[in-house]
Amino acid sequence: MDRTIPAVITALVLLGVLILMWRSWRKRSRRDAGLTAGYPMPSTEGVALAGAEAYYVATTPRDAPLERLAIRGLGFRARAALTVTGAGVTLDLDGNEPVFVPAAAIDAVGAAQVAIDRAVETDGLVRLSWRLYSPQNAEITHDRRAVDSFFRIIDPRDRARLVDTIRTISATAAGPATGPAAAPAKQDESEA
Secondary structure: OOOHHHHHHHHHHHHHHHHHHHHHHHHHHHHOOOOEOOEOOOOOOOOOOEEEEEEEEEEEEOOOOOOOOOOOOOOOOEEEEEEEOOOEEEEEEOOOOOEEEEHHHEEEEEEEOEEOOEEOOOOOEEEEEEEOEOOOOOOOOOOOOEEEEEEEEOOHHHHHHHHHHHHHHHHHHHOOOOOOOOOOOOOOOOOO
C-alpha cells in the first residue's frame, strides 16, 4: 500500500493547524497591542516583605481565566520570581523585563484551580487580580481594564506568606476610604 497520499494529507492538516494557530496569535497580539505590562518601576525598591519562586501561567481578563492576553512581557508562560514590598509586587519573569504592580492597583489575591492550559488541584494556583496601567492617565483608577495573573508557587511554604503580605499591602494602599469605588474586591477566603 502506498503511504505517500496519507503522509501528504497528514502534513497538509498539520500545516493548516499551524497556520490557524499563527493567525490567531497574530490577531490576539494586534488586539492587545495597546495594553501595557505593569507600571513604571518605583525609584526606590524598598524592603522585600515576602518573595517566592513560581511558574507564571497567564494573565487574563478579569473572570475569564480561559482567554489569554497577549501583553508584551506577560504573554507566555515562564519561570518567575515574585517580590512583595510596601510599594507593590514585582513580577520578574525569565527572559522579560520585571513588571511592577503597585499596591493601589491590586484588587484581590486568592486561589484558583484553572487558567488557560493549566488545571491543578483545588487552590493550586495563586490569582493576583489587578488593574492595567494606562500611559494616557497615569493615576490608578477603578475604571481601568481589570485582569487576573495566575502563578503556581513552587514552595508551598512561601504561598501563605506571599498571599498574606499582598493582602496586607493592598489593604493598606486602599486606606480607610469608603464607598463603592473604594470597596475592596471580593477575595477568595479559601486560602486558610
